[in-house]
Amino acid sequence: MSTEARESLNFIEQIIVEDIQNGKHGGSVYTRFPPEPNGFLHVGHCRAIVLNFDLGLKYNGKTNLRMDDTNPTTEKTDYVDNIKNDIKWLGYEWDGDVLYSSDYFEQLYDYAVVLIKKGLAYVDDSTAEEMAAMKGDTTTPGSNSPFRDRSIEENITLFAGMRAGEFPDGTRVLRAKIDMAAPNLLLRDPVLYRIKHEHHHRTGDEWCIYPLYDFAHGQSDSIEGITHSLCSLEFRHHRDVYNWLIEKLEIFPSRQIEFARMNVSYMITSKRKLLKLVEEGLVTGWDDPRMPTIAGMRRRGYPAQAIVDFCRGIGLTKRDNVIEIERLEYHVRQELNKSADRVMAVLDPLKVVITNYPEGQVEMLETVNNPEDENSASREIPFSREIYIERGDFKTEAPNRKYFRMAPGRNVRLKSAYILHCESYDTDPATGEVTTVYCTYYPDSKSGEDTSGVKAKGTLHFVSVGQAIEAEVRMYDRLFTDAEPTSHEDKDFLEFFNEESLKTITAYVEPSLSKAKAGEGVQFMRLGYFAADEDTTEAKPVFNQTVTLKGSYKP
C-alpha cells in the first residue's frame, strides 16, 4: 500500500474539519442549497449545489433544499419544479421534503414581534425616497428616521395593522434598529418587512407583508439548524446583519461563510440577463442548448457527471475567477469518450463512386460501437458502390506530405470498410465545385481481414448513399463572441450575442440512428459528440452538437 498524498482541503472544509474536531454542534454538518424560484438554475448554481451536497455527504451530515421564496412578485411554482428536476439530474438528493422560507412566515412574524418588544425594531412611515436620503453614504453617516423612537406598544399595533392589511403597499416598513452611522450601510437600520398585497405561489393571499432576504434567510438557516451556511462573496456585508439578528433573537447560531462564485468564460450567470435572452427570443427558451442553464447543458448533451467533476475540480477560494470553458469541455469529452457509441454521420456530403464495386450490391460491415468500452457490442453498417464522405476530406491536390486524407492518386481507408484509391473527380463547370469523386477499392483490404498489403495513412468516415437517412443537425457555437460579455461597462452584453451560435444543417447519417433516443449521446466519428434532441423522431432524427472532438490537424 502506498501512502496517499495528503488531501488538500479548501478553506471551507478546513473550517468544517476544525469545527468537527472541536465538537461544535455535536460535530454535525448541516448545509443547504437555497435557490430563489424565479428562474432556471445555471452553471454558477452547479458550483454551490456540488459544494453543499458533497459536504453533507462527506461529513455524514445532511443537505436541505430550501426555496427562498419571500418575494411573491417574481417567484413561480413552475420554477420550483425545474429546480428540483435539475438537482436530481445532477445526481443529488436533498434531506426530506423540499423546504420553503414561506413555510416559516408565521415564525418569522413572531421573531419580528420579539425584536419590537426588545425595542430593536420599529415601523417606519417614511417613503423609500426619504429612507434613501436618510441613509447617508459611504463617507457620511445616516440620520435617524423621525419614526425611530416610537413606543413599543405603537410599533406592535402598527405592525399588526400591516399584517392585517390596513395599509397600502409601500406606506410602511418594519426596520431593525441598529446604527444609522455604521460603516456597513446594511447595518443602517435595514428593512425587515415590506407591504405587498400580492398573491404568493404557496401561501396564496394569506399574507400581505413579506420579510426581506435579511430577515428570512438567516432565520431559515437557524430554524433548520444549518451549521454552515455557504453563500457567495457579495453577501459578505449581510453577514453582519445575519449575526446581529441571531444574537438579538437568541436563536440557533448558523455560521455564514462566503466563497467566490464560479464564472465560466463565454457564459453568463445573471438570471436577469438570461431571462432577457429568453424574452427577446434570441434563444428558444431556458433550455436552449446554448444556454448556460442546467436544462440547456443537459439538452446540449453535457453529461451530469462531467458538470459535477468540473465543479469539484476547480477548487474553492475567495478570489474572483473566470474559468476557461475549455476546462468544462474537457470533462464533457472525457465522460463522453467513455460512454458514447461511435457512429457514422456526414455533415457536408461529397459523393464518391467506387467504380470497381458491383452495382446494386449492398454489403453489411461489422463495426465496434465503442473502442473505449470493453463491454461494448458491435453493429453492422451498410456499404455500397456509392457513398458520401465529408467534403472537407477531399482535396483536388494533396497540399503536403502531412496530408493523409483523400486526393487523386492517394490511398485512404474507409473506417471498418475498404481501402480506396482515388482516381479522378468531376466538377460543376459553372462553380468549379467538386461534384463527384471516382475511386477504386482493394477487395482484399476489408477491415479485420486485410491481406492487401496496401498502406493508407488516413481513415475516413462515410455513409452509404442508398441506405443513409437524413437528419437535422443543430451546430452550436459559443453564445457570445466575447469571453466576458458582461464585463464591458460601455457595452451591453447583447452586443456580443453570437449570431452564428446556431446553424441548422441536414446531414446524412447511418440507418441505426433512426432509433436514437432523446438525450442519448453519440460520437459522430471524427466530428464530435452529438446528442439526440427531444424533437427527434424515427422519420427525422434531430441531433444537437455537444462539443467537437479536440482536433490537432493543421492544414
Add this chain to the structure above:
RNA sequence: AGACCUAUGGUGUAAUUGGCAACACAGCAGAUUUUGGUUCUGUCGUUCUAAGUUCGAGUCUUAGUAGGUCUACCA
C-alpha cells in the same frame, strides 16, 4: 472618499501552515492509433510592488498598487 474582501504560470488551484513553488486545463513538440479522437512522453511558463521580522517568507507585519463588493421596500 469610507468599510470590507482578494492578489501564485495564459486559466483554475496546491504548497505538509515559516523550509527546494507543484498539479490540472490550455499551448507547443513527439510516439501510438483503422477517429488528425483516446492513450503515452516531453516541453513552455508562476509567487503584484516596496520595506520589515527571520538563519530562512508565496506564507507573518506595515505601506503602496490593482481588482472586487456595499448606499433595492431584490435575493
